[in-house]
Amino acid sequence: MSLLVKNGRVIDPANNTDGVQDVLIAQGKIERVGKRLEAPVGAEVVDAARKIVCPGFIDIHVHLREPGHEYKETVATGTRAAAAGGFTAVACMANTTPVNDNRAVTDYILATARADGVVRVHPIGAVTRGLRGAELAELAELAEAGCVAFSDDGTCVMDAGLYRRAMEYVLPFGVPVISHAEDASLGRGFTMNEGVVSTELGLPGAPAAAEDVMVARDILLAELTGAHVHIAHLSTAGAVRLVRDGKSRGVRVTAEVTPHHLLLTEDAVRTFDPNTKMAPPLRTKRDTEALLEALADGTIDCVATDHAPHALAEKEGEFDQAAFGIVGLETAVALLLDRLVRPGLLPLATLVSRLSRDPARLLGLTGGSLAPGAPADVTILDPEIEWTVDPARFRSKSRNTPFGGSRLTGGPWMTIVGGKVVHTFGQRGAAVRAAAEGEASL
Amino acid sequence: MGWTRKHLLTMQELDASEIVLLIDTAASLQEIATREIKKVPALRGKTIVNLFYEPSTRTRTSFEIAGKWLSADVINFASSGSSTTKGESFIDTAKNIAAMSPDVVIVRHSSAGAAALLARTLPCSIVNAGDGAHEHPTQALLDLLTIREKKAHFDGLHVAIVGDIAHSRVARSDIHGMRKLGMTVTVAGPPTLIPAFVQELGVKVSYRLEDAIRDVDVIMMLRLQHERMTNGLVPSLREYSRYWGLTLEKLAVHARPDVLIMHPGPVNRGIELSPEVADGPYSVILDQVAKGVAVRMGVLLLLAGSRGEAS
Numbered sequence: 001m002s003l004l005v006k007n008g009r010v011i012d013p014a015n016n017t018d019g020v021q022d023v024l025i026a027q028g029k030i031e032r033v034g035k036r037l038e039a040p041v042g043a044e045v046v047d048a049a050r051k052i053v054c055p056g057f058i059d060i061h062v063h064l065r066e067p068g069h070e071y072k073e074t075v076a077t078g079t080r081a082a083a084a085g086g087f088t089a090v091a092c093m094a095n096t097t098p099v100n101d102n103r104a105v106t107d108y109i110l111a112t113a114r115a116d117g118v119v120r121v122h123p124i125g126a127v128t129r130g131l132r133g134a135e136l137a138e139l140a141e142l143a144e145a146g147c148v149a150f151s152d153d154g155t156c157v158m159d160a161g162l163y164r165r166a167m168e169y170v171l172p173f174g175v176p177v178i179s180h181a182e183d184a185s186l187g188r189g190f191t192m193n194e195g196v197v198s199t200e201l202g203l204p205g206a207p208a209a210a211e212d213v214m215v216a217r218d219i220l221l222a223e224l225t226g227a228h229v230h231i232a233h234l235s236t237a238g239a240v241r242l243v244r245d246g247k248s249r250g251v252r253v254t255a256e257v258t259p260h261h262l263l264l265t266e267d268a269v270r271t272f273d274p275n276t277k278m279a280p281p282l283r284t285k286r287d288t289e290a291l292l293e294a295l296a297d298g299t300i301d302c303v304a305t306d307h308a309p310h311a312l313a314e315k316e317g318e319f320d321q322a323a324f325g326i327v328g329l330e331t332a333v334a335l336l337l338d339r340l341v342r343p344g345l346l347p348l349a350t351l352v353s354r355l356s357r358d359p360a361r362l363l364g365l366t367g368g369s370l371a372p373g374a375p376a377d378v379t380i381l382d383p384e385i386e387w388t389v390d391p392a393r394f395r396s397k398s399r400n401t402p403f404g405g406s407r408l409t410g411g412p413w414m415t416i417v418g419g420k421v422v423h424t425f426g427q428r429g430a431a432v433r434a435a436a437e438g439e440a441s442l
Numbered sequence: 443m444g445w446t447r448k449h450l451l452t453m454q455e456l457d458a459s460e461i462v463l464l465i466d467t468a469a470s471l472q473e474i475a476t477r478e479i480k481k482v483p484a485l486r487g488k489t490i491v492n493l494f495y496e497p498s499t500r501t502r503t504s505f506e507i508a509g510k511w512l513s514a515d516v517i518n519f520a521s522s523g524s525s526t527t528k529g530e531s532f533i534d535t536a537k538n539i540a541a542m543s544p545d546v547v548i549v550r551h552s553s554a555g556a557a558a559l560l561a562r563t564l565p566c567s568i569v570n571a572g573d574g575a576h577e578h579p580t581q582a583l584l585d586l587l588t589i590r591e592k593k594a595h596f597d598g599l600h601v602a603i604v605g606d607i608a609h610s611r612v613a614r615s616d617i618h619g620m621r622k623l624g625m626t627v628t629v630a631g632p633p634t635l636i637p638a639f640v641q642e643l644g645v646k647v648s649y650r651l652e653d654a655i656r657d658v659d660v661i662m663m664l665r666l667q668h669e670r671m672t673n674g675l676v677p678s679l680r681e682y683s684r685y686w687g688l689t690l691e692k693l694a695v696h697a698r699p700d701v702l703i704m705h706p707g708p709v710n711r712g713i714e715l716s717p718e719v720a721d722g723p724y725s726v727i728l729d730q731v732a733k734g735v736a737v738r739m740g741v742l743l744l745l746a747g748s749r750g751e752a753s
Contacts, residue, residue, distance in 0.1 A: 196639040200454070202554045202575030202611055205638065272555030317533045318553035320574065 008048030056088025056377025068097025086412025274322030309398030605664030
């Protein structure tokens with residue numbers, strides 16, 4: 001079975017391609033990229049005129065919630081949300097129940113992904129047993145089982161000595177340690193950023209320094225150990241400065257930023273909408289400007305959503321009682337196209353790179369490229385479609401987003417994983433539903 | 443101008459003319475307290491629910507008396523011993539109470555934004571009787587009414603608010619109200635109890651009691667909660683009291699002779715206020731409490747009464 005994507009503008013940063021080309025896919029791999037390719041006999045043809053054809057987007061920070069929190073999300077619903085949002089692969093965090101701190105859980109996630117998933121799923125293992133920050137998980141076996149990184153995301157490993165040992169221990173596996181950089185003592189009891197808005201609202205805040213001191217610590221530990229440290233969800237101008245300095249000194253530090261930390265500030269919390277509550281919290285305009293600059297210049301390596309599904313009951317009541325986090329898979333790409341690329345704040349090719357080539361390199365994944373022989377993971381964007389974010393129509397089980405009702409121009413149009421179309425805009429997921437019902441399979 | 447709001451949630455959202463209308467209305471209702479029969483029919487047939495999720499004596503009683511003097515039916519709901527102990531959420535409890543068609547729900551809750559949450563969820567009028575460390579607008583209004591009675595005007599007055607500003611909803615509501623009426627506000631306390639960027643609210647900051655109370659017209663002393671010590675914000679009650687407790691000696695040396703001493707209560711006698719100051723000639727603390735009933739009558743009348751009818 002082969003597929004020919006014709007007439008699209010192909011942006012493939014890994015191969016320095018940006019122009020109207022055709023992409024021929026066969027046996028689940030990229031066969032050729034070139035001008036006016038002939039469709040082989042029996043090939044399906046997709047007309048991608050006025051569309052943008054990219055290597056499949058990779059979100060290296062999602063919470064699929066399975067096992068243990070299936071009422072929030074499952075591998076099945078989370079990967080459908082990913083496909084609908086233009087992602088062909090996700091890396092899922094370890095804070096499930098039980099925690100992904102042993103091979104049995106990793107195996108379970110991978111088996112569930114094979115059975116129920118529609119995009120590639122890369123598990124991230126816990127650094128410490130039970131995410132308790134006290135003793136190392138069995139990191140070698142987790143790496144062997146397929147974990148692509150290690151993180152206690154959701155909590156910060158406060159014990160610097162233990163974290164140093166984790167960094168050293170994983171050196172032979174060639175995978176990064178991902179830091180949730182948030183000093184627990186500086187941010188104790190916080191619900192939002194510490195600043196003028198928290199003072200007005202009387203809500204306990206975490207200062208930017210709670211993040212900055214941990215980013216500084218982790219960069220120093222990376223320097224000490226030679227390990228690759230990746231900083232999750234960077235949110236402050238100070239952390240940007242530290243990462244930039246670390247990179248300039250040759251430290252193996254990388255970083256990601258979420259769409260909400262790029263697009264929203266603490267001002268959004270004035271509504272007391274629990275969907276503006278996340279960790280790290282929304283910061284200030286000075287921070288969003290620094291983050292955008294860093295994403296553009298490569299100080300920040302990639303965009304990741306920190307897709308954090310929660311049930312309505314956890315996100316509808318009192319602000320200080322609500323759970324942290326928002327969903328992001330189904331809005332991220334479209335928001336960044338509309339709010340950053342369309343106004344000229346970020347070049348389209350840079351955004352494509354930060355969503356495909358760069359996260360693939362960061363985690364050593366095979367995707368992120370349209371080179372012949374690469375897996376045929378392709379994200380096709382329509383820069384002109386106009387639509388309104390309607391959480392009721394999310395594939396995700398959860399609807400906790402502050403972006404509901406946003407009018408957006410541009411978004412994912414088709415998502416192809418291993419040569420199979422797993423999502424098409426307009427058919428509202430017909431292809432995905434077909435796969436779920438067994439009429440087609442990935 | 444008339445009153446157009448459905449809810450009273452914050453002082454921040456009110457403009458000066460609305461604040462003055464609230465105070466004027468309250469002032470006109472004060473004489474009810476002096477009548478032999480303390481009852482007017484203004485809210486007859488109206489139902490008011492006191493929904494209190496935090497312990498409160500003064501504020502809840504004050505609202506209850508205010509409602510009863512206006513002839514409304516007042517129902518008290520306290521969180522302990524009711525459905526909350528069965529695990530029902532705040533929002534579910536509130537919806538159930540709203541289903542019984544009250545005209546006004548008065549809410550006190552430890553979460554900032556709780557009143558705003560009810561205002562966007564329930565069909566009735568909501569009065570914020572204190573939401574976390576956010577706002578407590580009726581306290582600010584009774585403070586303002588007390589100040590106006592003693593000083594005859596607002597413009598140009600200087601107020602020092604002293605103590606735990608960071609955790610005080612009273613401080614926030616007072617700051618907004620006082621600034622809108624043209625008063626100068628200085629907040630004072632140890633830096634650990636002064637919130638970040640508080641100057642952005644239009645106030646001055648002082649870290650010395652003696653400086654803060656010099657030449658001010660009003661000193662508002664705030665209660666120090668005991669848990670501030672365990673959280674490492676203040677080393678000890680002894681030290682706090684020594685540097686931040688207001689005594690007659692400090693007043694005599696540093697304050698003006700006509701200064702007003704106010705406190706939203708309950709007072710930690712001997713900690714932030716010496717008993718001699720709390721009961722002394724400068725103190726208007728019990729005037730504040732008395733004004734509280736009038737202010738709450740005014741608020742309820744404007745929200746639930748037929749427009750503009752005062753008694």
